[in-house]
Amino acid sequence: xxxxxxxxxxxxxxxxxxxxxxxxxxxxxxxxxxxxxxxxxxxxxxxxxxxxxxxxxxxxxxxxxxxxxxxxxxxxxxxxxxxxxxxxxxxxxxxxxxxxxxxxxxxxxxxxxxxxxxxxxxxxxxxxxxxxxxxxxxxxxxxxxxxxxxxxxxxxxxxxxxxxxxxxxxxxxxxxxxxxxxxxxxxxxxxxxxxxxxxxxxxxxxxxxxxxxxxxxxxxxxxxxxxxxxxxxxxxxxxxxxxxxxxxxxxxxxxxxxxxxxxxxxxxxxxxxxxxxxxxxxxxxxxxxxxxxxxxxxxxxxxxxxx
Amino acid sequence: xxxxxxxxxxxxxxxxxxxxxxxxxxxxxxxxxxxxxxxxxxxxxxxxxxxxxxxxxxxxxxxxxxxxxxxxxxxxxxxxxxxxxxxxxxxxxxxxxxxxxxxxxxxxxxxxxxxxxxxxxxxxxxxxxxxxxxxxxxxxxxxxxxxxxxxxxxxxxxxxxxxxxxxxxxxxxxxxxxxxxxxxxxxxxxxxxxxxxxxxxxxxxxxxxxxxxxxxxxxxxxxxxxxxxxxxxxxxxxxxxxxxxxxxxxxxxxxxxxxxxxxxxxxxxxxxxxxxxxxxxxxxxxxxxxxxxxxxxxxxxxxxxxxxxxxxxxxxxxxxxxxxxxxxxxxxxxxxxxxxxxxxxxxxxxxxxxxxxxxxxxxxxxxxxxxxxxxxxxxxxxxxxxxxxxxxxxxxxxxxxxxxxxxxxxxxxxxxxxxxxxxxxxxxxxxxxxxxxxxxxxxxxxxxxxxxxxxxxxxxxxxxxxxxxxxxxxxxxxxxxxxxxxxxxxxxxxxxxxxxxxxxxxxxxxxxxxxxxxxxxxxxxxxxxxxxxxxxxxxxxxxxxxxxxxxxxxxxxxxxxxxxxxxxxxxxxxxxxxxxxxxxxxxxxxxxxxxxxxxxxxxxxxxxxxxxxxxxxxxxxxxx
Numbered sequence: 001x002x003x004x005x006x007x008x009x010x011x012x013x014x015x016x017x018x019x020x021x022x023x024x025x026x027x028x029x030x031x032x033x034x035x036x037x038x039x040x041x042x043x044x045x046x047x048x049x050x051x052x053x054x055x056x057x058x059x060x061x062x063x064x065x066x067x068x069x070x071x072x073x074x075x076x077x078x079x080x081x082x083x084x085x086x087x088x089x090x091x092x093x094x095x096x097x098x099x100x101x102x103x104x105x106x107x108x109x110x111x112x113x114x115x116x117x118x119x120x121x122x123x124x125x126x127x128x129x130x131x132x133x134x135x136x137x138x139x140x141x142x143x144x145x146x147x148x149x150x151x152x153x154x155x156x157x158x159x160x161x162x163x164x165x166x167x168x169x170x171x172x173x174x175x176x177x178x179x180x181x182x183x184x185x186x187x188x189x190x191x192x193x194x195x196x197x198x199x200x201x202x203x204x205x206x207x208x209x210x211x212x213x214x215x216x217x218x219x220x221x222x223x224x225x226x227x228x229x230x231x232x233x234x235x236x237x238x239x240x241x242x243x244x245x246x247x248x249x250x251x252x253x254x255x256x257x258x259x260x261x262x263x264x265x266x267x268x269x270x271x272x273x274x275x276x277x278x279x280x281x282x283x284x285x286x287x288x289x290x291x292x293x294x295x296x297x298x299x300x301x302x303x304x305x306x307x
Numbered sequence: 308x309x310x311x312x313x314x315x316x317x318x319x320x321x322x323x324x325x326x327x328x329x330x331x332x333x334x335x336x337x338x339x340x341x342x343x344x345x346x347x348x349x350x351x352x353x354x355x356x357x358x359x360x361x362x363x364x365x366x367x368x369x370x371x372x373x374x375x376x377x378x379x380x381x382x383x384x385x386x387x388x389x390x391x392x393x394x395x396x397x398x399x400x401x402x403x404x405x406x407x408x409x410x411x412x413x414x415x416x417x418x419x420x421x422x423x424x425x426x427x428x429x430x431x432x433x434x435x436x437x438x439x440x441x442x443x444x445x446x447x448x449x450x451x452x453x454x455x456x457x458x459x460x461x462x463x464x465x466x467x468x469x470x471x472x473x474x475x476x477x478x479x480x481x482x483x484x485x486x487x488x489x490x491x492x493x494x495x496x497x498x499x500x501x502x503x504x505x506x507x508x509x510x511x512x513x514x515x516x517x518x519x520x521x522x523x524x525x526x527x528x529x530x531x532x533x534x535x536x537x538x539x540x541x542x543x544x545x546x547x548x549x550x551x552x553x554x555x556x557x558x559x560x561x562x563x564x565x566x567x568x569x570x571x572x573x574x575x576x577x578x579x580x581x582x583x584x585x586x587x588x589x590x591x592x593x594x595x596x597x598x599x600x601x602x603x604x605x606x607x608x609x610x611x612x613x614x615x616x617x618x619x620x621x622x623x624x625x626x627x628x629x630x631x632x633x634x635x636x637x638x639x640x641x642x643x644x645x646x647x648x649x650x651x652x653x654x655x656x657x658x659x660x661x662x663x664x665x666x667x668x669x670x671x672x673x674x675x676x677x678x679x680x681x682x683x684x685x686x687x688x689x690x691x692x693x694x695x696x697x698x699x700x701x702x703x704x705x706x707x708x709x710x711x712x713x714x715x716x717x718x719x720x721x722x723x724x725x726x727x728x729x730x731x732x733x734x735x736x737x738x739x740x741x742x743x744x745x746x747x748x749x750x751x752x753x754x755x756x757x758x759x760x761x762x763x764x765x766x767x768x769x770x771x772x773x774x775x776x777x778x779x780x781x782x783x784x785x786x787x788x789x790x791x792x793x794x795x796x797x798x799x800x801x802x803x804x805x806x807x808x809x810x811x812x813x814x815x816x817x818x819x820x821x822x823x824x825x826x827x828x829x830x831x832x833x834x835x836x837x838x839x840x841x842x843x844x845x846x847x848x849x850x851x852x853x854x855x856x857x858x859x860x861x862x863x864x865x866x867x868x869x870x871x872x873x874x875x876x877x878x879x880x881x882x883x884x885x886x887x888x889x890x891x892x893x894x895x896x897x898x899x900x901x902x903x904x905x906x907x908x909x910x911x912x913x914x915x916x917x918x919x920x921x922x923x924x925x926x927x928x929x930x931x
Contacts, residue, residue, distance in 0.1 A: 204419055212409060
């Protein structure tokens with residue numbers, strides 16, 4: 001198990017390294033920050049642009065820029081934003097908690113909803129509660145998240161006036177962004193829990209547990225759930241990546257002061273340091289979560305732990 | 308319902324006119340029809356029947372576990388009377404009452420020990436669970452009691468076992484844990500559903516002994532569900548025979564074997580392979596099989612000596628064949644352990660001959676089959692087919708060899724592609740090897756093959772799910788014959804079949820051998836089938852052959868202690884016979900060894916012409 005974790009950690013370092021390389025390279029294909037900085041003002045000479053590039057260090061060859069970015073990371077320094085010169089680490093420190101809070105709220109909400117619903121559907125396989133849960137999850141899957149977000153704003157903020165339409169002020173402002181994310185996560189997770197549970201429930205050790213006289217609740221939540229959890233945990237690890245992607249859009253709609261908004265603005269402004277910094281930190285989190293998933297396998301399944 | 312509870316006052320369990328139904332796509336299916344029987348305290352009732360006879364459903368229905376498999380008890384009673392108390396009808400009992408009885412008064416052991424235990428909880432946890440639930444013990448008391456139970460089922464090192472997980476135990480050990488778990492609360496009734504079917508014979512003998520001893524010690528009544536008449540003869544006091552969901556006969560065990568009344572029981576008994584049935588006869592023999600035709604049993608086939616082997620020149624020569632697999636690697640990918648599946652095994656097979664390769668799990672018998680079929684690369688040794696060395700063959704020659712050596716697998720359900728017609732599956736080897744180019748001629752060939760294995764030409768257009776297990780195995784045989792092979796490797800090909808089907812397939816294989824001069828490598832663990840089909844026998848233990856010789860010599864004059872143990876472990880389908888005195892102990896050792904620790908290769912000596920036996924001192928050294 002220790003060797004397995006060590007192997008995964010080495011892989012993780014490599015993955016983060018590869019992500020930084022791709023991001024730094026790709027963003028430099030997207031356009032010239034100097035032009036954006038000049039804001040399309042009347043009479044810009046090529047010399048002005050050249051001066052700006054010089055000031056930002058963009059005239060150096062790509063590998064030099066990339067190496068200095070890497071060196072910075074090792075010192076915890078992501079450079080300064082092209083827009084206003086704020087240190088990127090400060091920007092990230094402000095935005096990251098908002099995003100993580102939103103991501104984990106949605107994830108936890110979806111787990112709390114999808115596990116009992118999925119189990120209930122599996123136990124009532126083919127009967128109406130199962131059909132209803134499956135139809136609802138299909139409906140949930142069919143909503144594009146931005147559309148759902150706008151509909152929620154229309155209903156709860158504009159028509160009913162119950163919730164703030166945007167920003168992050170107090171717990172009530174969490175409700176709509178988290179709900180938007182959670183609906184889609186729950187819709188997929190319910191199906192996964194159901195399928196995985198059906199597979200487990202057909203195993204002989206479940207019949208053995210029943211033949212011992214255990215209560216249904218003990219059979220389902222002790223004997224079956226832990227065996228069903230492996231595919232679920234794997235999927236949640238993978239889902240985290242998609243979740244971060246989805247959050248960029250949801251943050252945009254709700255004007256949420258998180259990493260998504262930060263990255264989105266950085267792309268529009270060709271703000272290389274900010275974009276490199278946000279993507280690297282997000283990649284680090286995704287990799288970290290997947291590492292935790294690998295460790296979780298061992299905790300859930302002794303066959304992996306004792307290998 | 309004329310029966311009142313008082314009338315069977317001494318019975319522990321009375322099943323009265325029980326019917327169970329399952330909902331299917333085409334309406335309800337009656338799995339159990341109007342079945343009644345009694346179980347007396349402390350006695351063993353065997354329920355026998357083939358797959359689909361309803362015996363397993365009956366066993367689940369007693370504790371109403373059918374509720375969880377979509378089954379519905381449509382009528383009848385299951386009257387349970389623990390310790391002379393008032394009878395409880397389990398069919399009408401509340402869920403709470405049922406939970407009190409399950410695992411406490413009535414316990415159950417299932418067929419598959421590999422999947423009966425929950426993989427994520429320790430052995431100790433799973434045994435304690437029942438004790439905490441039903442006996443109100445606390446965790447520590449339950450653990451102590453669990454340890455005692457493990458000792459009772461003769462598991463060594465019970466203390467350490469409590470903290471181990473199921474995957475760290477062998478199948479035989481898991482089944483003993485399952486028995487310990489079932490007996491935890493001293494149940495009045497134990498239901499055992501094919502508890503030894505998935506186990507090796509020597510392990511089966513141990514498990515049957517444990518069940519019998521504990522039953523005597525604790526006075527538990529047992530319902531023993533099985534398809535194996537040998538196990539019935541050894542275990543049962545009374546027998547219920549089930550057929551197509553109905554009870555067709557019930558009698559004390561001696562009467563069932565001595566004077567079966569119902570035609571189905573007679574057919575069943577006639578099909579059971581009996582160890583020792585060919586004593587004194589040098590050649591294997593086809594004998595008629597009783598097959599049910601509607602409600603009557605009709606004999607199929609005749610008696611025929613299988614004098615087909617031609618001992619002038621071998622078709623296959625295997626010399627010092629060694630196959631090892633790497634397992635267990637260090638962090639840097641260095642191999643730490645190897646499975647020594649096959650170690651320097653040598654044997655020949657002659658045209659028209661059946662060589663049986665017998666042994667238990669881990670003996671390496673299947674690896675030999677796979678190596679010959681080129682599914683596994685050998686580590687060393689030579690294999691000659693028709694005098695040509697397989698190792699020196701070109702790619703094209705090796706492909707041609709695949710056409711001459713064919714394989715029939717164990718599971719006829721898994722070895723046919725469900726998305727192709729059986730005609731296509733049978734024609735595939737012909738197409739792959741480019742044997743018949745013309746599609747009309749190919750179709751004729753497929754029809755001919757179907758006819759040879761006892762099926763209809765029009766079956767070619769159907770799909771595998773439309774056939775029964777026995778018919779599918781016939782299709783697999785037709786496919787194996789399609790490329791006109793000289794050697795057919797049959798790996799446990801009849802083990803999963805019901806006995807009457809098994810007897811017919813064995814006859815079919817023998818008939819085809821005579822007609823086409825086929826050679827068979829018959830890989831199996833079933834000694835009774837071996838006696839019927841084979842000309843010569845090789846007994847394998849831990850990757851090496853310990854005894855090799857003519858069938859008669861092996862069965863009537865076994866020399867090696869392992870061969871004797873194997874023969875003694877086979878349950879004999881004759882309740883009059885004295886039970887084997889040999890106590891079989893111990894697990895089969897593992898063929899996995901650390902790198903650098905090579906097993907000793909034992910020498911063989913010839914005890915009579917053609918009968919070779921490993922020198923025991925060498926074997927013991929090898930196993931240590």
